Amino acid sequence: MHSASLEHVNVTVSDPKATAELLCSLFDWKVRWHGDSQMGGHTYHVGNSSSYVAVYSYDGNPDPRQGHNSQVQGGLNHIGVVVNDLEAAEQRVRDAGYTPHSHGDYAPGRRFYFNDADDIEFEVVSYS
Numbered sequence: 001m002h003s004a005s006l007e008h009v010n011v012t013v014s015d016p017k018a019t020a021e022l023l024c025s026l027f028d029w030k031v032r033w034h035g036d037s038q039m040g041g042h043t044y045h046v047g048n049s050s051s052y053v054a055v056y057s058y059d060g061n062p063d064p065r066q067g068h069n070s071q072v073q074g075g076l077n078h079i080g081v082v083v084n085d086l087e088a089a090e091q092r093v094r095d096a097g098y099t100p101h102s103h104g105d106y107a108p109g110r111r112f113y114f115n116d117a118d119d120i121e122f123e124v125v126s127y128s
Contacts (some may be wrong), residue, residue, distance in 0.1 A: 008045070009079060010054035013118045019055040020044035022116065026092050027081055053079060078113065078121040086110055086126035093124070100124075 013019045016034075023029050023046045032045040032052050041059040045052045083089040090100050093114050100112040111125040 006051060008047070008052045008054050009076070010043075010056055011076060011079070011118075011120055013055045013057060013116075013120070015117075016042055016044045016055040016057045019116065019118070020046045022096060023047075023053060023055075026089070026096060027083070076120065078123045080123040080125060083124055083126050084128055086112070086124065089124050089126075 020031055020034070024031065029046050029048060029052075032047060034042070034044040037043045037056055039056075039058070041057045043054050043056045045054050047053055090112055093100055093112075098114045098116065100114050102111075102113045104111055109125050109127040111123055113121055113123050115121050
């Protein structure tokens with residue numbers, strides 16, 4: 001049996017183009033594809049050659065959920081991104097106007113979190 005790997009996650013955002021630009025600037029990712037979504041709305045696929053984040057915006061009337069995603073079944077808790085240089089990544093996050101929080105060292109790495117303009121939490125981790 002082959003080992004499985006994660007290809008992508010899909011999140012709903014208020015402005016997929018702006019979120020795609022942010023992720024490209026923070027993590028040196030590229031826009032792999034963008035276009036109309038089969039569910040209505042518009043999607044950007046942002047990442048590298050092996051994985052990506054699909055940032056999607058619905059063009060109808062959304063039904064927002066109440067509470068933090070970790071408290072909602074089926075909600076997104078965070079998106080984890082591995083970087084080589086944690087300090088450089090944190091500086092990019094700060095320079096983009098976001099506030100890193102919940103720094104921690106754990107076996108086998110170090111990490112911090114930040115929330116983007118849509119309150120999506122990102123975990124940035126380094127194993128080096």
